[in-house]
Amino acid sequence: xxxxxxxxxxxxxxxxxxxxxxxxxxxxxxxxxxxxxxxxxxxxxxxxxxxxxxxxxxxxxxxxxxxxxxxxxxxxxxxxxxxxxxxxxxxxxxxxxxxxxxxxxxxxxxxxxxxxxxxxxxxxxxxxxxxxxxxxxxxxxxxxxxxxxxxxxxxxxxxxxxxxxxxxxxxxxxxxxxxxxxxxxxxxxxxxxxxxxxxxxxxxxxxxxxxxxxxxxxxxxxxxxxxxxxxxxxxxxxxxxxxxxxxxxxxxxxxxxxxxxxxxxxxxxxxxxxxxxxxxxxxxxxxxxxxxxxxxxxxxxxxxxxxxxxxxxxxxxxxxxxxxxxxxxxxxxxxxxxxxxxxxxxxxxxxxxxxxxxxxxxxxxxxxxxxxxxxxxxx
Numbered sequence: 001x002x003x004x005x006x007x008x009x010x011x012x013x014x015x016x017x018x019x020x021x022x023x024x025x026x027x028x029x030x031x032x033x034x035x036x037x038x039x040x041x042x043x044x045x046x047x048x049x050x051x052x053x054x055x056x057x058x059x060x061x062x063x064x065x066x067x068x069x070x071x072x073x074x075x076x077x078x079x080x081x082x083x084x085x086x087x088x089x090x091x092x093x094x095x096x097x098x099x100x101x102x103x104x105x106x107x108x109x110x111x112x113x114x115x116x117x118x119x120x121x122x123x124x125x126x127x128x129x130x131x132x133x134x135x136x137x138x139x140x141x142x143x144x145x146x147x148x149x150x151x152x153x154x155x156x157x158x159x160x161x162x163x164x165x166x167x168x169x170x171x172x173x174x175x176x177x178x179x180x181x182x183x184x185x186x187x188x189x190x191x192x193x194x195x196x197x198x199x200x201x202x203x204x205x206x207x208x209x210x211x212x213x214x215x216x217x218x219x220x221x222x223x224x225x226x227x228x229x230x231x232x233x234x235x236x237x238x239x240x241x242x243x244x245x246x247x248x249x250x251x252x253x254x255x256x257x258x259x260x261x262x263x264x265x266x267x268x269x270x271x272x273x274x275x276x277x278x279x280x281x282x283x284x285x286x287x288x289x290x291x292x293x294x295x296x297x298x299x300x301x302x303x304x305x306x307x308x309x310x311x312x313x314x315x316x317x318x319x320x321x322x323x324x325x326x327x328x329x330x331x332x333x334x335x336x337x338x339x340x341x342x343x344x345x346x347x348x349x350x351x352x353x354x355x356x357x358x359x360x361x362x363x364x365x366x367x368x369x370x371x372x373x374x375x376x377x378x379x
Contacts, residue, residue: 002355009036010348011081013073013098014089015049015065016040018186019112021057022341023087024049028062030345031284032352036083038068045072056187073098078105084358087344088113104143106359110150110348112340114205117149117213120229124149124216126156126343127283127350128276128290129163132221134351135228144359148347151217152209153339154178154241154250159217160290160314160338161331162256164274165267166218166233170259173236173325176210179244179251181302184335190243200243210239249302250335257325264319267327268293271316279353285346287312293319300332311337312346 010027014020015038027035039045044052050066071077073094078101086102088095088111095113102109116122123136125148137146151159158176165171180203182190194200218233244251271291280286287309294300299317308315311334322328333339 002353004032004352004357007032007034008085008352008358009034009083010085010087011037011039011083012087012089013039013102014091014094015070016044016053017089018056018183019089019336019340021053021055022336023089023344024062024065025057025059026285026341026345028064032349033085033345035062035064035068037071037081038065039071039073039077039081042072042074044070046070054187075101078102078107081107084108085110085348087111087341087348089341099147100142103140103145103147106144108145108348108351108356109147110344110351111147112150112344114152114209116147117151117209118216119147119149122147122149124151124213125347125350126151126159126163126217127280127286127346128274129159130217130219130221131277131279131350131354133217133230134354135221135225136230137351138225138228148351150340150344150347151213152206153184153333153335154180154206154239154252155210155213155217156339156343157250157252157314157331157333158210158237158254159214160333161252161254161271161316161329162214162235163218164270164291165256165258166235168266168270169262171218171233171235171256172259173257174214174238175255175325176237176239177253178206178210178239178241179246179253180206180241181246181248181250181335182243183248184250184339185243195243195245198245201240203241203243206241207239210241211237246302248334248336249306249332250339251300251302252331252333253328254331255322255325255328258327261326267319277350280346280350283346283349283353285310285312285342285349289313291316293317300330302332305332306334310342312342314338
């Protein structure tokens with residue numbers, strides 16, 4: 001594993017939002033990255049971060065961010081920023097417009113937005129599942145930078161728990177019902193009169209993301225070093241997404257049809273033995289266990305389990321036979337940590353560990369990792 005000689009300066013786009021705040025908080029003591037620049041909408045530009053942000057994350061505004069002056073998000077910003085690594089917490093429309101500009105300016109952009117997730121030039125990464133897909137960075141042809149996408153917050157939890165099953169037994173179909181936390185809607189989010197004493201059975205765009213993104217994440221890396229591509233996994237996902245009155249933590253009720261008949265013990269062993277690429281085990285944000293099974297009859301619960309593994313572990317419970325698809329279970333993952341800022345940080349750490357460095361620091365010409373095809377792929 002390659003580690004940086006000095007902390008790499010980074011910028012956060014959309015730094016005042018809920019996911020942006022998580023980035024700022026997690027970067028405060030990060031051993032590899034140093035928060036150097038923040039950007040937000042023009043109405044916040046020129047203000048001190050501490051004065052502009054309505055802080056919603058645990059604790060106080062980190063000392064490293066208090067006096068940073070917010071830059072305005074505009075067409076010139078990619079050239080004004082000095083940071084070679086950019087974390088994006090932008091809304092989808094802004095991300096689609098601005099993220100390619102940063103890559104064109106030579107930045108490595110790690111985005112939490114959905115705009116470019118299915119672009120064939122952009123790796124959609126859950127590090128324990130498909131680290132080798134970083135090879136797609138070689139396909140970015142719009143400037144010397146690149147873009148890495150973090151999946152949808154519910155998709156990440158689903159991918160973590162399905163990947164071990166896909167690798168060991170094959171996965172053919174899944175039905176997923178999500179109970180998604182209010183923080184996933186951002187600020188100001190869901191109106192209190194809609195959220196309290198209620199379940200909202202519609203989240204715009206979420207069901208489509210859960211149906212399409214797992215196929216890319218679980219897909220097979222194909223092609224060669226000059227033209228890598230992803231063969232989509234044939235998994236079929238049917239999803240129903242609901243907003244519930246929980247602050248953090250997305251719960252997924254999953255029924256799954258595997259490629260062959262297996263025992264309960266075999267499924268538990270697949271989850272228990274899942275670690276991902278060996279390279280991950282020394283990364284600062286990587287949990288010791290990506291997936292943890294809790295055999296309590298009422299587990300997992302957001303209040304009790306969302307912070308397991310510093311919010312980076314997917315907790316699974318209630319594994320039972322399913323009369324329709326074969327097996328069913330409940331999974332939980334932290335939506336603003338594993339599903340957003342923490343997951344994006346782990347993606348960036350993986351890129352660094354596999355060889356990415358800012359230009360001029362002795363790395364490859366474009367600072368991109370070399371293609372490495374995994375020995376085993378989920379099919």
